[in-house]
Amino acid sequence: MTIFRIGQFKIKINYLLFILFVLYFILGYFSEVIVIFFSILIHELAHVYLAFKLGFKVNCVELFPFGGVARIEGLIGTEPLKEVKIAVIGPAINVLLVVVLIFTKKYLFENQIIVLFIKTNMILAFINLLPILPLDGGRILRAILSLNLGIKKATICVLEITYILSVVMILIGVLLFMRNVYGIYLILFFIFIIIAAKKEKNMAVFIFLKQIFCKNQRVLESGIYKVQHIICLNDMKIKSVIENFLPNKYHIIIVIDKEGNVIATLYEKQIIEGVIKYGYDITIEKLLNKKEKW
Secondary structure (H helix, E strand, O other): OEEEEEOOEEEEEOHHHHHHHHHHHHHOOHHHHHHHHHHHHHHHHHHHHHHHHOOOEEEEEEEEOOEEEEEEEOOOOOOHHHHHHHHHHHHHHHHHHHHHHHHHHHHOOOOHHHHHHHHHHHHHHHHHOOOOOOOHHHHHHHHHHHHHHOHHHHHHHHHHHHHHHHHHHHHHHHHHHOOOOOHHHHHHHHHHHHHHHHHHHHHHHHHHHHHHHHHHHHHHHHOOOOEEEEEEEOOOEHHHHHOOOOOOOEEEEEEEOOOOOEEEEEEHHHHHHHHHHHOOOOEHHHHHHHHOOO
């Protein structure tokens, strides 16, 4: 449900959040609704602002019961450092707001709304810095790990952390629910995380392929690019080689036999062309034989 629009950019409220807000209003939690709404909105607009500054296009921001999502074009598969910057700015703004409000509360004036804003932004900052996908903390961790593991392996690693932590927190939520009704929020939140995390696994393959196929263009644009050497046996499949590719590095593949003798040297561009022509399952040895006919 769109609530605000400037040109192509719009702010939307997810229907589940809208229903939750209506329920809160009926129960008399007017202040809480306003504070939660603006805290989430400030968090997401911080992502949007930095994304614009870094040259990305943002179509919309959608607010959910447990946070929000900024639809940033081109962020998928971008440089890990840029993704870290955009991810960290949201929690950083929440922390900055907490510091300012604590100062206001201590030295200027105090009221219930300020206290509520402080608590809400502290919770938002803490939750979003958890190292799980699709939260900001998970995106930061994945971007850092991808520098040495590649996006696909980094995503799988962070997803394992996500699933383990989510199951633990759901069990804690069940125990809390036996004593207090608020445990249900913990259960629902981490069920939402597990559902959203599964989408990240499918998206990782797309991100990985985009990084590979766009790399030649980035090499031409920058003029200089870091090189990563990979040594592989000649009976390895191209798929296994490509899965070891890293972002922001151009790969040179040294092919050896089982005795350790160097057979050939392949470049990343040749590996990609091999995938396009013959598929992922062709071995390096067969690719070399076919390469002579290219």
